[in-house]
Amino acid sequence: MHAFDVLGDPVRRRILELLADGEATSGMVTEVVTAEFGISQPAVSQHLKVLRENGFATVRPEGTRRLYSVGTEPLREIDEWLRPFRRFWAPRLDALGTELARGKRERRKQQENP
Template identity: 40%
Template sequence: MPETAVFAALASPVRRQVLQVLRDEGPQPVAALSARFELARPSFSEHLKVLRDAGLASETRQGRQRVYRLEPAALQDVRAWLEPFEQFWAARLAGLGAVLDELP
C-alpha cells in the first residue's frame, strides 16, 4: 500500500504544519522552517526526512542552504482513499436534507 508512508507522515502535527507552511509560503530553507518550531535540530531533521521519504517534500541545494518544497502529488493517494468517505457523507447529508425539507 504506497499511501502507508504518506499516512504515517501525516500522523504528526509537526509534519502537517511543515506541509502547511510549504503550501502557503512556498519553498523554504531548512533554517527558516526549523525556526518556527521549538524542536532540537536533529528532531526536526527527522521530521523532514519522513516527509522526503513519503514523497511529500523534496530537498534541493541552493548554495550552502537546503531548500524544501511541497510535493503535492503524493497526496493523491490520500485523496483517492478519502473519496469513498466523502461520497458516503454526501449521500447521508443529502438524505438528511430531504428529511428536513419534509418537515413542516
C-alpha cells in the same frame, strides 16, 4: 511508511502547512517548528527527512541553503483514498457555499439601497 503514518505526526503536518505556502529554507522551517513545538534542530531535520523519504517534501540545494517544497504525489494518493468519503461532507460544503453567496447578494443589495 504509510501516508497516514507520516501525516499522523503533528510536527510533520505543521511542516507541510508551512511548505504549502511555498518553498522554504530548512532554517525557516526549523525556526517556526522549534518555536511552536519546542523541539531541537536535529529533531526537525529528522521530520524533514521522513517527509522527504516518503515523497511529501522535495529538497533542492541553492548554494549553502536547502529549499524544501511540497511533494504532491503522496497527497494525490490520499486524495484518491478520500474519494468515497467525500459524500459525507460535500453536500454540506455545497450548501454552505450557497448560503455564503446568498449572504453576499443580500449585503450587496443593502449597500446599493441604503
